[in-house]
Amino acid sequence: MKSPGEEPIVQVRTVDDLMEMAHGYQRSMVLFAAMDLGVFSALSGGPSDAARLARRLCADPRRLAVLLNSLVGVGLLGKRGKVYRNGEIANRFLADGPASKASILLHHLNCWTEWTRLPHTVRAGGKRPGRKKGYQENFIRGMEDNARERAAFVAARIPLRKGERVLDLGGGPGTYAVEWAKRYPGARLTVFDTPETLAVTRKILEEKGASRLVALREGDFMRDRLGGPFDFIWISQILHAYSEKDCLFLLRKARKATAPGGRVAVQEFLLNEGGTSPPGPAFFSVHMVAVTEGGKAYTAAEIASLFRSSGFRKVSAGRPDARGVGVVTANNQGGGPVGETGGNVHRRLPPTGKRGK
Numbered sequence: 001m002k003s004p005g006e007e008p009i010v011q012v013r014t015v016d017d018l019m020e021m022a023h024g025y026q027r028s029m030v031l032f033a034a035m036d037l038g039v040f041s042a043l044s045g046g047p048s049d050a051a052r053l054a055r056r057l058c059a060d061p062r063r064l065a066v067l068l069n070s071l072v073g074v075g076l077l078g079k080r081g082k083v084y085r086n087g088e089i090a091n092r093f094l095a096d097g098p099a100s101k102a103s104i105l106l107h108h109l110n111c112w113t114e115w116t117r118l119p120h121t122v123r124a125g126g127k128r129p130g131r132k133k134g135y136q137e138n139f140i141r142g143m144e145d146n147a148r149e150r151a152a153f154v155a156a157r158i159p160l161r162k163g164e165r166v167l168d169l170g171g172g173p174g175t176y177a178v179e180w181a182k183r184y185p186g187a188r189l190t191v192f193d194t195p196e197t198l199a200v201t202r203k204i205l206e207e208k209g210a211s212r213l214v215a216l217r218e219g220d221f222m223r224d225r226l227g228g229p230f231d232f233i234w235i236s237q238i239l240h241a242y243s244e245k246d247c248l249f250l251l252r253k254a255r256k257a258t259a260p261g262g263r264v265a266v267q268e269f270l271l272n273e274g275g276t277s278p279p280g281p282a283f284f285s286v287h288m289v290a291v292t293e294g295g296k297a298y299t300a301a302e303i304a305s306l307f308r309s310s311g312f313r314k315v316s317a318g319r320p321d322a323r324g325v326g327v328v329t330a331n332n333q334g335g336g337p338v339g340e341t342g343g344n345v346h347r348r349l350p351p352t353g354k355r356g357k
Contacts, residue, residue, distance in 0.1 A: 030070050032109040035094065035102060039068070040086055043077070044095035047085040104142030110135045114291045121290055140200040143237075144173035150325065151179040158265065158327075162186030164231040169221055169254065170238040172197060173204045174214055177234075181213035189214040190230075192221060221250065228257035236267040239303065240284070243294030251310035258332040264312065270326040271299045281324040303328045 012018050034040060037057050042048070048056075050065035057064070068084050071077040076090045086095060093101045114121075160166060160180055164187045168177040171191035181189045191201060195218045205211040217227060226233075233254050239247045254264050269281040276282060281297040288295035298306075300317040307315045312330035320326030 027074065028108075029112075030067065030074075031076075032105065032112070033067060034071055034076075035105050036109060037064075037067075039071070040076075040090045040094035041096045041102075043084060043086045044091060044097075047080075047083045049082045050084065053084070101142075101145050103138050103140075104145045106138040107135075107142040110138055111287070111291055115287075118286070118290045136196055137200050140172050140197055141204070144175050144204055147173070147175035147236075151175045154267070154327070155179040155183050158232075160184040160187040160232065164188065165229070165259075166190065167192055167226065167228070167230040167233045167257065168214075169226065169233055169235045171234070171236070172201065174201050174210070174216075176236060177214045178205070178208065178210045181210070190217050190227070191215070192217045192219060192226060194218065194220060221253070222246065226253055226257040229259035229262065230257055231259050231262045233258055233262070233264045234267075235264065237269070239266060239268055239306075240288050240297050241292050241295040244302070244306065246294060247298075247306050248309055251306055251312070255311050255332050260332060263329060263331050264307075265327050265329045266303055266307075267325065267327045268303065269297050269324050270303075270317075270320045270328075271297050271324070273299055273301060275299065278320075278324040300326060300328055304330075 012021055037059060039053070039057065042053060042056055050068055051061045053059075053068075054061040054064045068077060069079070071090075072079045072084070076087050076094070078085045078087055091097075092099050094105070096102070154176060158180075160183075162184070164184075166177070166180065166187055166189045168174065168189065168191045170193055171177055172193060174191045177189040177191050180187060191198070191214055193201065193216075198216050198218055201216060202211070205214070219225070235250075235254065238250070242250065251264070251266075258264055269284050271281045271285065272278065275285070275297075285297035288297065300320075304315045304317060307328065307330040311332070313333045314331040315328065316330075317328045318326055
């Protein structure tokens with residue numbers, strides 16, 4: 001049996017495969033349209049016919065019925081007579097609820113415009129379209145959706161010591177920081193991100209009752225100082241949005257903010273050597289071409305090289321999971337300048353020794 005990511009899960013071998021790939025956008029847009037209309041959340045309250053559901057969603061009954069029938073065809077909805085109901089997957093992951101993937105799916109819908117411009121972007125780049133209203137909140141909440149299970153996995157495998165100073169750089173919703181804070185209450189966690197992002201982070205922390213578990217530090221990590229020194233810096237799903245030159249710049253900043261003997265870990269969608277698989281990271285790399293100026297997915301070797309060029313030592317890479325997500329870790333063994341000042345830190349920590357769990 002081949003290991004995950006050893007070769008693409010789906011290969012184009014026949015003309016039928018080719019047409020299936022070409023029509024893939026139709027399935028995506030059926031799902032996105034249903035999400036945007038609120039179909040699954042509406043049906044979570046109970047079954048409904050198309051006419052009644054259309055009145056609730058302010059939609060055209062005939063067109064809505066066509067959309068609903070297509071969702072029945074792929075198993076997301078069930079139908080008896082003229083009445084529709086959510087399938088198990090739709091109820092669990094598409095309707096409102098603790099396991100919902102709605103935010104990350106709506107984020108993909110928000111990226112649709114950039115994807116339609118992909119040929120132009122590949123040819124010549126150029127100015128990108130503006131962001132839709134709600135883009136940032138969907139994006140950050142989508143990152144929370146994606147990180148829940150992975151955060152528990154990572155926190156269990158990267159333990160923290162009492163008193164360790166930890167920076168979650170570009171930490172978005174704070175999912176990893178909160179998980180570490182709950183498991184290791186003696187550690188001191190800070191999430192660094194932009195004011196726009198942290199406005200959403202505060203909402204998420206309050207909803208989870210976790211506002212007092214972590215500190216929030218506002219800033220642009222490409223322009224502002226990171227603070228420190230920190231014993232551990234976690235950089236999850238950040239580098240893929242930047243060029244190799246910018247990644248090198250950021251890792252050098254991270255080293256300056258890391259205490260001697262401290263460590264930095266980078267988590268990414270990792271491509272295999274050659275850059276053609278696994279399919280998830282390979283297509284995600286195209287997504288980065290579509291929506292960023294210089295980003296792409298990297299291989300573990302490329303990230304290791306960036307670490308070494310930044311002055312880190314003892315670089316090691318763990319085996320990626322089935323989706324291609326892996327962690328590359330390095331140590332700051334040098335005696336160079338550490339710690340920075342500046343930035344706007346919003347402390348939400350109780351007095352030492354009384355930290356919430």
